[in-house]
Amino acid sequence: MKFIITILATSLLIFSCGDKSNESSKSTGNGTGNQSTGTATAAGGTTAGGASGTSGAAGSTAGATASGGTGSTSAGTGTTGSTAGGTGTSKPPENTKFSKGPYGIGVKDILGEWTVATLDGDFEFKKHFDGSESYFFVMYAGTHNYSKALWGSSFANFIKATPKNVRLFLLSYNSTFKKDLEDQKKRFLNDIKSLDQKTQDHFKERVHFVVEDARKIKGALGDVIRKRPGLFFGLDRNQRIRELGSLSYMNSPPAFQWMAKEAEFFNFEIEREKKLNTKAKIVKAMDNFIHKGGWGSTHSSTFDVELPAKNDIEKYDTLLVDFDMSCEDHLDKNCPDWDHTARLFLCRKDDEKKCDLEVARWITTYKREGRWVTDISPVLALFGEGGKRKFRYTSPNKNSLVLNFRFSNEGKGMRPVAFQEIFKGGSFNQEYNKKQKQLTFKNDGSFKKVETYAILTGHGWGKDVDNCAEFCNHVHFITLNSKEKFMREHKIAGQTYGCMNQVNNGVVPNQYGTWILGRGGWCPGMDVLPWREDLTKALVSGENTLDYKALFKGTDYTPVPHPNANKQGLNASISLNSYLIFWK
Incomplete structure (x- = not known):
């Protein structure tokens, strides 16, 4: 069914599966910094508390004492744990899951280091990010009606819909940014009163109110915002900048809760990757191939693929097709408008002009990228003795395509x-x-x-x-x-x-x-x-x-x-x- 809505705002997102926290906040002077289940108190100094890991991931604890202050630690509940403690200049262990780059500020680039001031203390990205949580960023523009509607939407509905391993950062472009965030935090705390206390406590640590002018934030986060001054974006569990699509549906107002579906999807992406056989033989059928699309002669693209030879292909009992459909610069605005059928056909060996043996099918998105991995093991029968075979791909949409066949033996006998x-x-x-x-x-x-x-x-x-x-x-x-x-x-x-x-x-x-x-x-x-x-x-x-x-x-x-x-x-x-x- 063909129906499209206008892109009203630039968007991006991140997600993670499992409930894992690695959170800290700094306190200067006689303040108290809360970190996940650990706390740290410093008098005349700054102390970071411990980190905890759950969902079977690695957990660690760290404590420090500075300038007469005391530090307390909390143990992680993961399968492995380590503890670091000391006095004076002792530091917590380095986060080895933080990507070493290369970094960038474009969509699907890996985001580098940044630190922001929040109403609850400084938040240091490198210290917290370990690949287990999604990060969402929403910037408020007071003169923008779409932004006003999104900013005023329900936190409770978002929390009820989203996986728990999500962090939401709220920022403002306005000169009144501090008041904007103070007012928003009051609204947040009032809005979530309808939720159970455990859920409230969980998300109080994961919704962050950034008290800096969004345009002047330093580090990689500020670079992204200045390059693409949109209203929302995020990071996935692989630390990549991602678009979020549309946070409104048809004529309905935008709402935070639509981000929950992105979080769910990024969870799916991680689980999909875990299931892939790393020992599979990968045969590239299309490698950043530009399919021109349309309804005329360019509706179809034909290409040759060198399948495994007879002695090799007979070893495999499983075949997956891994299909990636991308758009220029990975931007939604550069993707085709409509949902259309995309099909992959095998040409007959005795008549290569007859390409009518369909082996896989997809339905394209409304103006977004996509990647799908599909089990098409029965198609091994159509591939026969392997070797060089001709294929035909059909779709009216213009995209850059990567299509890989993944051959493996899963012991089916x-x-x-x-x-x-x-x-x-x-x-x-x-x-x-x-x-x-x-x-x-x-x-x-x-x-x-x-x-x-x-x-x-x-x-x-x-x-x-x-x-x-x-x-x-x-x-x-x-x-x-x-x-x-x-x-x-x-x-x-x-x-x-x-x-x-x-x-x-x-x-x-x-x-x-x-x-x-x-x-x-x-x-x-x-x-x-x-x-x-x-x-x-x-x-x-x-x-x-x-x-x-x-x-x-x-x-x-x-x-x-x-x-x-x-x-x-x-x-x-x-x-x-x-x-x-x-x-x-």
Whole structure:
């Protein structure tokens, strides 16, 4: 569905999984500095308290005494811990997780060192950052209506929606910056009274009120703000500057709580990286390839890929496709506007002009970048004996593309060796199922597994009463030997938050369009997850039959024209390519 909203503010973000604090505050004179679960008191001097780590990460404690003051320490609860203590000039251990660079101030650059003064004392970035928390920065511009609305939005709603390992820094561009932040802290403390005490205490340590003119902040943070004087941005767990997308949805006012979805997404990114097999053989298919897009001759790009040779490819039982779609300077404003289908086809070995074997599919974002890693292991059967093969990529969007195949052996004891093309889609109406013919295949007992592999999405909206097939729950059935039925349905289709609730599965959040709405088999800014069904246990010896049909509300779909049909709408259709995959 095509709908876009205007970019109203520059944005960036960071996120982390697990609840880990490594926080300190300085106190000069007869003050008290609180640090996570540790405290430090100094008389006539400055003392830093200890740091604590949770969620199975390393924890450390440090204490110091200066100028007659006393320092207290708190122990971390991670799997490993170290303690440093002393008097006079003793220093806490260096944060070895802080990146050594190279640093920059552009989007996706690593951010260097900075320190800011807050209402609770100085905050030193290098001392705190350890890759476990997200950092958000919101700058207040009193003459900007969007900024006013964001600044006045609910802290409680943000806290209820966000992972706990988030830090929020509030700053002001105004000459009245100190009063702005004092007033904002009062509002924050009042707003979170509805939350339980434990949650209040947790976020009191993680919402920071910066009492410096945002334009005059020193260090790397100030450099970023001066280069890109927007209203919000952040850092991810890899210490990289990141955009946050749109913090408002359609015509609704902006709100802090939309940052929570970015935090959730960065958590997903970290977990995704952990699961990747570092020993996988990586074959580059596209390396910063500029796909021109459009609807004419540049809609398709063809390219050759040198797959592993026969003796090598036969070692692998697993195949992932790692696809990165980026925009100039990694800026949202330079990304294509619409959500479109992007598809990868393998050209036939006996006729390279016929590139119709679809192996993977994605739906692009509304004006944001994206990266997706998809398990397409059954496609190993299509790759056959490997070697040089031609591929075709199609999309109307212009992007810089990186596409890698990741081959690995995960000890499955078998691998895909052969395939048979089966069912295809088409216009979704009362004729759809009539066009689907029964197929047969033989089981000679030599295969360890036989499965179906289908790439399936529903499209069409605004033409019929049921808004099919983008926003309706079309249900698909594969029947083996007229007995065993395998089903794929799309329960989130048409649900208001259907796709928003898929951020933890890879949906790019905070897009500039109707990204939150559930779709029939896809979401904007996500890979299309293949529909796979294992038929092995239900096979019979010799000839087997397969039937396929798609229903809506238990029957063949008969579109009922909408009395106020959208002139830009599309008729219902099912985009389907499917295969039988044989494993040995």
